[in-house]
Amino acid sequence: MRIIVARPGLRWHLKLVRTLAVILGDQLNEDSAIFEGFDPQQDAVWMAEVTGESQHVPSHKARTVLFLSAMRHFRDRLRARGLTVIYQELQPGSLRGLLERDIKQHAPQQVLCVWPGDFRVKEALAPHVHRFLEDRHFLATPDEFRQHAQGRKQLRLEYFYRAMRRRYGVLMEGDQPLGGSWNYDAENRESLPAGGPVGLIEPLRFPPDLTTQVVMAAVGQQLPGNPGSLASFSWPVTREQGLAVLADFVEHRLPLFGRYQDAMWTGEPWLYHSLLSAALNLKLLDPREVLAAVEHAAAPLAAREGFIRQILGWREYVRGLYWLKMPGYAELNALHAQEALPEFYWTGDTPMVCLREAIGQTLKHGYAHHIQRLMVTGLYAMLLGVAPRAIHEWYLAVYVDAVEWVELPNVIGMSQFADGGIMASKPYAASGKYIDRMSNYCGGCRFDPAQSTGPRACPFTTLYWDFLMRHEHALRKVPRMEMQLRNLARLKPEQKKAIAEQAAVIQEAGCPTTSSLEPAAASAPPLFNAL
Numbered sequence: 001m002r003i004i005v006a007r008p009g010l011r012w013h014l015k016l017v018r019t020l021a022v023i024l025g026d027q028l029n030e031d032s033a034i035f036e037g038f039d040p041q042q043d044a045v046w047m048a049e050v051t052g053e054s055q056h057v058p059s060h061k062a063r064t065v066l067f068l069s070a071m072r073h074f075r076d077r078l079r080a081r082g083l084t085v086i087y088q089e090l091q092p093g094s095l096r097g098l099l100e101r102d103i104k105q106h107a108p109q110q111v112l113c114v115w116p117g118d119f120r121v122k123e124a125l126a127p128h129v130h131r132f133l134e135d136r137h138f139l140a141t142p143d144e145f146r147q148h149a150q151g152r153k154q155l156r157l158e159y160f161y162r163a164m165r166r167r168y169g170v171l172m173e174g175d176q177p178l179g180g181s182w183n184y185d186a187e188n189r190e191s192l193p194a195g196g197p198v199g200l201i202e203p204l205r206f207p208p209d210l211t212t213q214v215v216m217a218a219v220g221q222q223l224p225g226n227p228g229s230l231a232s233f234s235w236p237v238t239r240e241q242g243l244a245v246l247a248d249f250v251e252h253r254l255p256l257f258g259r260y261q262d263a264m265w266t267g268e269p270w271l272y273h274s275l276l277s278a279a280l281n282l283k284l285l286d287p288r289e290v291l292a293a294v295e296h297a298a299a300p301l302a303a304r305e306g307f308i309r310q311i312l313g314w315r316e317y318v319r320g321l322y323w324l325k326m327p328g329y330a331e332l333n334a335l336h337a338q339e340a341l342p343e344f345y346w347t348g349d350t351p352m353v354c355l356r357e358a359i360g361q362t363l364k365h366g367y368a369h370h371i372q373r374l375m376v377t378g379l380y381a382m383l384l385g386v387a388p389r390a391i392h393e394w395y396l397a398v399y400v401d402a403v404e405w406v407e408l409p410n411v412i413g414m415s416q417f418a419d420g421g422i423m424a425s426k427p428y429a430a431s432g433k434y435i436d437r438m439s440n441y442c443g444g445c446r447f448d449p450a451q452s453t454g455p456r457a458c459p460f461t462t463l464y465w466d467f468l469m470r471h472e473h474a475l476r477k478v479p480r481m482e483m484q485l486r487n488l489a490r491l492k493p494e495q496k497k498a499i500a501e502q503a504a505v506i507q508e509a510g511c512p513t514t515s516s517l518e519p520a521a522a523s524a525p526p527l528f529n530a531l
């Protein structure tokens with residue numbers, strides 16, 4: 001134990017460090033287990049900003065700014081409460097390197113940290129941390145999920161979700177689901193009216209305050225080559241702002257959330273979504289308060305259930321799966337996909353309108369909603385056969401809400417089927433017709449979702465049939481793929497050949513090219529219905 005200089009408020013004084021409480025950028029909750037037994041007279045918080053955390057994958061500038069600005073606001077809040085915070089502002093290096101250095105300098109008796117959200121970070125810090133504490137933010141611990149998984153042949157959200165509804169008494173009438181049904185999907189997931197979304201109110205956004213502006217300048221200076229724009233940065237960086245986003249969502253967007261949760265529309269990045277993932281993942285908000293606000297809101301039961309399923313179900317489920325299956329889960333590649341990630345994922349420069357929209361808004365805001373991630377960018381990567389690791393690193397880099405515990409299972413399991421069916425009961429494979437049904441993108445696109453070959457063939461549709469052909473043998477073992485394989489069997493050999501030729505050219509280039517459109521076009525059969 002050594003003497004350090006600490007600075008609560010403006011007064012400098014000497015202080016001994018008993019416990020060094022490490023707080024990571026996604027652990028910004030004041031009711032965290034790290035503060036249990038924390039004695040401001042003897043203990044100190046340690047926080048650090050390092051460029052390494054934005055470079056192991058090339059983090060979107062907005063993602064980095066969000067994390068760092070929220071950390072600085074949190075630091076100031078703790079200091080205002082009289083806590084000593086040893087805080088390193090943005091500098092080159094790794095978390096582990098900086099922690100090592102500061103431990104040498106301050107020689108605390110013990111170093112504590114809440115369980116990180118990333119296996120890599122936990123491994124890196126483990127040699128210096130005496131104890132990792134339970135992350136109380138979540139509603140199910142990794143051990144509880146392990147018990148749930150034990151003895152089950154298949155892990156499916158539905159069983160877990162129902163158990164969580166019962167355990168926490170959310171939308172329940174005694175032991176039965178409120179309204180008599182666990183699931184209101186039949187009333188949800190519509191496409192938008194032909195004229196587009198109605199009653200949309202611009203969501204609450206927060207122009208950068210001074211702290212955020214200082215961080216933006218530092219990020220611009222130290223990470224100039226990182227992707228994404230800061231021009232429209234307006235994410236919540238404090239708990240108060242997170243609570244305001246929650247209230248804004250419940251009042252203005254929740255009533256139509258379920259109904260249009262799968263819909264997409266050109267130029268409308270937010271639609272009826274909550275925009276709460278970043279504030280939740282940084283722990284500015286507690287899922288319990290989000291659930292309570294939604295459960296008791298004046299919105300239709302189907303909308304409330306649809307939303308609660310995401311928070312109490314999916315969010316907890318993917319975290320349980322992550323800690324159950326890591327580290328091996330990150331290496332899975334059940335479909336042996338090896339292609340490189342197309343360059344346009346970093347620029348949005350593609351004639352495919354759906355991808356241009358989803359990637360364009362991602363680079364602009366660090367945000368795309370679930371169906372854009374699953375059924376546009378994720379679907380194209382899976383159909384093309386992109387290596388799961390490459391697409392995982394892209395998702396981890398470009399979204400403001402990306403932390404590996406939630407990003408990885410969604411990418412490896414849900415969107416790429418790289419885990420062979422641990423998370424999802426079938427690959428989310430579809431042709432351009434799905435995107436056409438759920439959006440207005442195809443109306444403005446040079447391609448036609450109903451065509452699989454020829455110059456106007458939608459690349460999704462070409463690649464969809466090719467995907468089924470390439471993986472037909474493996475997919476025969478997946479019961480829920482039966483209908484799609486039956487449709488594949490209806491194709492004539494010459495149709496299959498033309499599709500395979502056109503798909504090979506797209507795969508080679510990563511995208512449709514002028515040359516890919518010509519030869520197959522001449523011999524292509526007339527349109528046939530894609531799924």
Ligand code: FAD
Nearest residue numbers: 273274275276277310314315369370373374401402407410
């Ligand atoms: P809403 O549509 O309003 O949903 C409400 C909340 O439910 C979200 O804020 C989120 O906390 C939770 N939620 C919804 N779906 C999921 C899900 N599948 N898994 C976990 N939580 C969910 N979510 C992240 O938080 N970080 C990620 O890095 C991330 N990567 C994804 C990658 C892929 C390929 C896919 C398909 C999904 C990913 N998701 C991720 C899940 C989901 O897309 C986002 O949580 C959601 O789009 C965030 O926007 P929102 O807050 O407006 O969500």
Ligand code: SF4
Nearest residue numbers: 352354432442445458
């Ligand atoms: Fe996307 Fe195909 Fe529709 Fe174009 S036609 S927007 S590429 S699905």
